[in-house]
Amino acid sequence: MADRGRPRSFDRERALAAAMLLFWRRGYSATSVAELCQAMGIGSPSLYAAFGSKEALYAEALTLYGERFGPRIWSGFDAGPTARAAIRSLLLDSAGTLAEGACGCMVTLANIGEPAACQAQALLAGMRAAILEKVTSRLAAAQAEGELPATVDVAALGRFYLGVQQGMSVQARDGATQPALAAMAEVAMAAWPGP
Amino acid sequence: MADRGRPRSFDRERALAAAMLLFWRRGYSATSVAELCQAMGIGSPSLYAAFGSKEALYAEALTLYGERFGPRIWSGFDAGPTARAAIRSLLLDSAGTLAEGACGCMVTLANIGEPAACQAQALLAGMRAAILEKVTSRLAAAQAEGELPATVDVAALGRFYLGVQQGMSVQARDGATQPALAAMAEVAMAAWPGP
DNA sequence: GTCTTTCTGTGGTGTTCGATACAGAAATCC
DNA sequence: GGATTTCTGTATCGAACACCACAGAAAGAC
Numbered sequence: 001m002a003d004r005g006r007p008r009s010f011d012r013e014r015a016l017a018a019a020m021l022l023f024w025r026r027g028y029s030a031t032s033v034a035e036l037c038q039a040m041g042i043g044s045p046s047l048y049a050a051f052g053s054k055e056a057l058y059a060e061a062l063t064l065y066g067e068r069f070g071p072r073i074w075s076g077f078d079a080g081p082t083a084r085a086a087i088r089s090l091l092l093d094s095a096g097t098l099a100e101g102a103c104g105c106m107v108t109l110a111n112i113g114e115p116a117a118c119q120a121q122a123l124l125a126g127m128r129a130a131i132l133e134k135v136t137s138r139l140a141a142a143q144a145e146g147e148l149p150a151t152v153d154v155a156a157l158g159r160f161y162l163g164v165q166q167g168m169s170v171q172a173r174d175g176a177t178q179p180a181l182a183a184m185a186e187v188a189m190a191a192w193p194g195p
Numbered sequence: 196m197a198d199r200g201r202p203r204s205f206d207r208e209r210a211l212a213a214a215m216l217l218f219w220r221r222g223y224s225a226t227s228v229a230e231l232c233q234a235m236g237i238g239s240p241s242l243y244a245a246f247g248s249k250e251a252l253y254a255e256a257l258t259l260y261g262e263r264f265g266p267r268i269w270s271g272f273d274a275g276p277t278a279r280a281a282i283r284s285l286l287l288d289s290a291g292t293l294a295e296g297a298c299g300c301m302v303t304l305a306n307i308g309e310p311a312a313c314q315a316q317a318l319l320a321g322m323r324a325a326i327l328e329k330v331t332s333r334l335a336a337a338q339a340e341g342e343l344p345a346t347v348d349v350a351a352l353g354r355f356y357l358g359v360q361q362g363m364s365v366q367a368r369d370g371a372t373q374p375a376l377a378a379m380a381e382v383a384m385a386a387w388p389g390p
Numbered sequence: 391g392t393c394t395t396t397c398t399g400t401g402g403t404g405t406t407c408g409a410t411a412c413a414g415a416a417a418t419c420c
Numbered sequence: 421g422g423a424t425t426t427c428t429g430t431a432t433c434g435a436a437c438a439c440c441a442c443a444g445a446a447a448g449a450c
Contacts, residue, residue, distance in 0.1 A: 005396025006446040027306050029224035033438055043399055048439065050397095108365055111222050111306050128369055156378035159366060163379055166365040167358025170303055174323055176354065183351035184358055191386035200426025201416040228408055238429060243409065245427095 083142030278337030
């Protein structure tokens with residue numbers, strides 16, 4: 001916003017990434033500003049000057065998470081030539097990505113506890129709804145194109161495959177390995193509506 | 196422990212149930228002792244005399260949750276004549292139970308944030324591990340009895356069906372209705388290894 | 391150099407956190 | 421009845437919470 005004055009002594013993106021990791025592992029309520037400051041390597045006034053509040057920082061961390069890990073999970077889905085291939089990519093890419101940090105998907109597992117944090121809660125609800133919509137609309141398109149029979153309930157199929165991906169998050173947080181999650185994904189593909 | 200002295204003026208079970216509901220909806224970190232006291236209708240000294248600490252109260256609430264809702268989800272599973280019927284009962288009963296409170300399974304979604312609460316964390320990890328073991332061992336028995344082909348990876352199949360149930364928790368918390376969750380369950384049953 | 395602007399570090403704001411000391415109240419035991 | 425035991429309500433405890441005032445430091449503008 002301004003190029004005059006004393007320059008910031010820390011890398012804003014790097015600090016935000018550190019905050020994201022902490023929020024991801026611990027959750028919103030259980031992460032204190034003092035812990036954030038330590039992980040980010042800055043004082044609290046710098047944190048508030050750069051990000052505004054704990055909740056605003058969380059919202060930015062959530063957005064960064066989406067930008068950084070979203071493509072790893074969704075690029076294969078978007079590029080899939082068929083809906084079946086897209087879903088398969090989604091699940092297998094999720095298996096690889098989720099097992100890495102061993103804490104599951106930050107968006108799926110986030111559980112802010114009502115009190116304040118209303119803005120972040122709305123952001124989370126929006127992200128989750130968008131994901132369900134993304135999967136379901138891909139399936140609906142496949143049905144329109146004839147890849148899926150007209151008798152298939154695409155809403156239920158979408159909820160199902162998204163549910164498998166969410167279950168992978170829960171199990172990744174509990175220590176499931178990448179091969180175990182990938183095997184889950186293979187089983188899930190057996191539910192694809194046959195011809 | 197003693198039948199002498201001034202009797203407790205509140206119903207311990209009822210107070211514990213109120214605490215469970217609050218922990219369930221808000222999570223451990225986001226629920227304060229003051230809120231618990233208000234919901235339970237008692238003062239904090241009574242809470243500490245009756246339950247010991249916030250963490251011990253959480254552990255008791257978790258156990259009560261298991262006793263109260265466990266049978267609603269697992270009795271059909273246990274009574275199922277075949278593994279397939281057991282899994283189907285598990286998913287359909289989960290659809291009914293999870294959609295009720297609109298906050299998913301307390302055990303599946305619980306996310307304590309490392310700091311203290313080590314005892315409760317261990318309890319949770321144990322409950323989750325026991326659930327996976329329960330599902331997997333039922334499938335292994337089915338395989339031994341010939342219900343499932345020897346080529347089936349029962350570990351993967353168990354993780355898959357448990358994952359679907361966990362995904363149902365996530366979506367229930369996001370407002371999915373009972374019919375929507377039941378439809379998910381039906382789709383999941385299509386993945387059952389065919390003959 | 392001097393001025394202006396912006397950031398950093400110290401220290402502290404009031405509040406709320408989880409957890410208690412203490413005195414009085416309510417029961418049983420003798 | 422009195423003695424003993426246990427619970428309840430008030431009124432906190434120190435610590436940690438999210439957050440910020442303020443003075444000094446570090447940059448560009450002139």
